[in-house]
Amino acid sequence: MADHLPFEKPVIELREKIKELRSFTEDKDIDLSGEIEKLESRLAQLEEDIYGNMKPWDRVQLARHTERPTTQDYIQLLITDFLELHGDRLYGDDAAIIGGIGFFEGNPVTVIGHQRGRDTKENLRRNFGMPHPEGYRKALRLMKQADKFKRPIVCFIDTKGAYPGKAAEERGQSEAIARNLIEMAGLRVPVLCIVIGEGGSGGALALGIGDRLYMLENSTYSVISPEGAAALLWKDSGEAQRAAETMKITAPDLEKLGILDGVIPEVRGGAHRDVQQQADAIREVLRRELKELSSKDPEVLVSERAEKFNQIGSYADVTDANTEE
Amino acid sequence: MLRDLFSKKKRPEKIPSEKAKQEVPEGLMSKCPGCKKISYIKELRKNDMVCEHCGYHHRLSAGERLYCTVDEGTFTEMDAQLIAEDPLGFPEYKEKSAKDREKTNLNEAIVTGRAEIEGVPVVIGVMDAGFRMGSMGAVVGEKIRRAADTAVNERRPLLLFAASGGARMQEGVISLMQMGKTSAALRRLHEEGLLFISIMTHPTTGGVSASFASLGDVNLAEPGALIGFAGRRIIEQTVREKLPDDFQTAEFLMDHGQLDRVVHRHDLKSQIGTILAVHARGEEE
Ligand SMILES: [Zn+2]
Numbered sequence: 001m002a003d004h005l006p007f008e009k010p011v012i013e014l015r016e017k018i019k020e021l022r023s024f025t026e027d028k029d030i031d032l033s034g035e036i037e038k039l040e041s042r043l044a045q046l047e048e049d050i051y052g053n054m055k056p057w058d059r060v061q062l063a064r065h066t067e068r069p070t071t072q073d074y075i076q077l078l079i080t081d082f083l084e085l086h087g088d089r090l091y092g093d094d095a096a097i098i099g100g101i102g103f104f105e106g107n108p109v110t111v112i113g114h115q116r117g118r119d120t121k122e123n124l125r126r127n128f129g130m131p132h133p134e135g136y137r138k139a140l141r142l143m144k145q146a147d148k149f150k151r152p153i154v155c156f157i158d159t160k161g162a163y164p165g166k167a168a169e170e171r172g173q174s175e176a177i178a179r180n181l182i183e184m185a186g187l188r189v190p191v192l193c194i195v196i197g198e199g200g201s202g203g204a205l206a207l208g209i210g211d212r213l214y215m216l217e218n219s220t221y222s223v224i225s226p227e228g229a230a231a232l233l234w235k236d237s238g239e240a241q242r243a244a245e246t247m248k249i250t251a252p253d254l255e256k257l258g259i260l261d262g263v264i265p266e267v268r269g270g271a272h273r274d275v276q277q278q279a280d281a282i283r284e285v286l287r288r289e290l291k292e293l294s295s296k297d298p299e300v301l302v303s304e305r306a307e308k309f310n311q312i313g314s315y316a317d318v319t320d321a322n323t324e325e
Numbered sequence: 326m327l328r329d330l331f332s333k334k335k336r337p338e339k340i341p342s343e344k345a346k347q348e349v350p351e352g353l354m355s356k357c358p359g360c361k362k363i364s365y366i367k368e369l370r371k372n373d374m375v376c377e378h379c380g381y382h383h384r385l386s387a388g389e390r391l392y393c394t395v396d397e398g399t400f401t402e403m404d405a406q407l408i409a410e411d412p413l414g415f416p417e418y419k420e421k422s423a424k425d426r427e428k429t430n431l432n433e434a435i436v437t438g439r440a441e442i443e444g445v446p447v448v449i450g451v452m453d454a455g456f457r458m459g460s461m462g463a464v465v466g467e468k469i470r471r472a473a474d475t476a477v478n479e480r481r482p483l484l485l486f487a488a489s490g491g492a493r494m495q496e497g498v499i500s501l502m503q504m505g506k507t508s509a510a511l512r513r514l515h516e517e518g519l520l521f522i523s524i525m526t527h528p529t530t531g532g533v534s535a536s537f538a539s540l541g542d543v544n545l546a547e548p549g550a551l552i553g554f555a556g557r558r559i560i561e562q563t564v565r566e567k568l569p570d571d572f573q574t575a576e577f578l579m580d581h582g583q584l585d586r587v588v589h590r591h592d593l594k595s596q597i598g599t600i601l602a603v604h605a606r607g608e609e610e
Contacts, residue, residue, distance in 0.1 A: 164563050
């Protein structure tokens with residue numbers, strides 16, 4: 001796969017051209033510095049135009065980028081002494097969700113996240129980051145464990161969705177997701193959720209009932225994939241680009257809808273351009289929020305978390321409209 | 326303008342009433358999807374819309390469901406005045422909602438209220454798949470939240486009849502978050518030691534199946550109801566394997582340990598009555 005996305009093409013091409021001119025200057029001993037300078041200022045402008053005006057579909061592509069950092073990458077850079085813990089104690093160990101314990105800046109935490117693969121082989125093992133019920137039940141087991149030992153929980157959300165398969169249905173995909181929703185609502189420890197890639201529907205929400213919800217700038221969170229929405233709306237999954245706009249699924253869109261506690265800015269061109277720098281931006285949020293949430297009483301955490309969800313969704317009250325006149 | 330749209334006479338009927346039973350003109354025929362035999366709608370209605378030949382359970386409107394579930398004259402509706410907004414500015418959403426309000430005589434895809442069942446006071450919510458496929462948006466989420474809170478405040482059991490294609494796409498991620506909202510509301514009910522009976526009827530899928538509908542202290546379903554998380558066609562495309570004919574039916578879920586009971590419509594009220602009676606004991610003392 002190319003290391004750039006279609007929308008970045010003009011930037012990449014201009015960069016190449018500047019590089020060419022530079023080597024030409026060196027080889028032929030002809031001074032083109034005036035020309036190069038002009039192109040460089042054009043490049044700066046072009047970068048500003050392209051990365052400063054990203055379309056929803058551009059962000060969808062970045063969110064799905066093969067090179068995009070995953071849960072494991074952030075755990076490696078943010079958590080010390082991380083120990084992965086396995087299994088749901090009921091059926092098996094789902095590699096599409098990982099979880100475990102470690103320290104964040106010296107304090108014990110439980111970290112759980114969807115885990116997709118980098119290459120075909122790993123993606124097959126991890127089922128492309130699409131969990132079965134045992135994945136959600138493992139996550140819940142680790143959350144209950146964190147609750148018992150009063151550790152805060154960090155959830156990284158990154159999935160196309162819960163796996164649509166026969167075995168998943170047989171083992172109660174619906175119940176597994178629903179159970180996580182009701183149980184997470186009652187956790188007496190801080191829960192911090194960050195969407196790092198794709199937040200696909202109920203399969204994402206099953207790790208998403210938290211005290212705070214952040215999204216990386218180029219991540220998405222949606223009730224249905226753009227392809228799925230396009231197929232339903234216009235009977236044509238090729239209209240996904242249009243659906244990505246209609247459905248309002250990007251981090252800036254969700255912030256406008258009032259669902260987020262914040263958008264974490266990304267490195268220009270996407271998190272994969274500088275994983276360390278991206279991890280540092282996440283570290284800032286973890287430090288600030290975990291400090292604030294850890295100072296709250298468990299009862300306050302639980303009631304504020306419920307209230308947060310109570311506030312989502314607007315509706316008209318027809319009696320008000322009738323009595324106002 | 327709003328006033329014209331929702332004037333008193335267009336408000337939903339205070340159901341249940343005999344009128345709900347007579348909405349379809351008498352003498353109309355219906356072909357049973359189960360056995361393909363033709364029945365008179367009038368005869369079907371007398372049988373709670375269950376086919377007398379093969380036992381197929383036809384879909385019920387919210388009004389019909391209440392009529393055959395709660396004690397006569399005990400139902401008072403709550404929050405009927407809530408109607409959907411259009412948070413995404415979604416193409417044609419407002420028009421389609423208005424059309425469904427006209428068609429179903431309901432303001433939204435769920436009717437909630439207080440009622441008695443075999444003499445036991447309950448809070449009940451009944452979804453209507455005729456309104457935007459019974460999908461859950463902000464209003465459905467809010468009405469369930471308020472129903473659960475009323476159940477907590479008045480220490481009544483809560484019953485929810487699901488009939489839904491899932492989250493409402495036209496409200497985007499807001500509809501997804503209603504799964505969290507309803508589940509958090511049920512948690513409070515649970516903490517208070519109150520009973521929640523979930524009854525899954527045809528269809529109960531997607532975000533409704535994956536939230537409140539699966540969280541009953543007792544989970545019941547009607548025979549033949551389609552219940553599941555992912556759509557059959559999506560699964561077939563993903564796994565490329567043939568799915569059994571009864572895949573995602575109530576009976577299939579029963580076989581896989583996902584339900585407490587599959588209950589024939591004729592037995593539903595009395596079995597709910599028994600469950601309520603067993604749980605009522607503690608409340609009286
Ligand atoms: Zn029949």
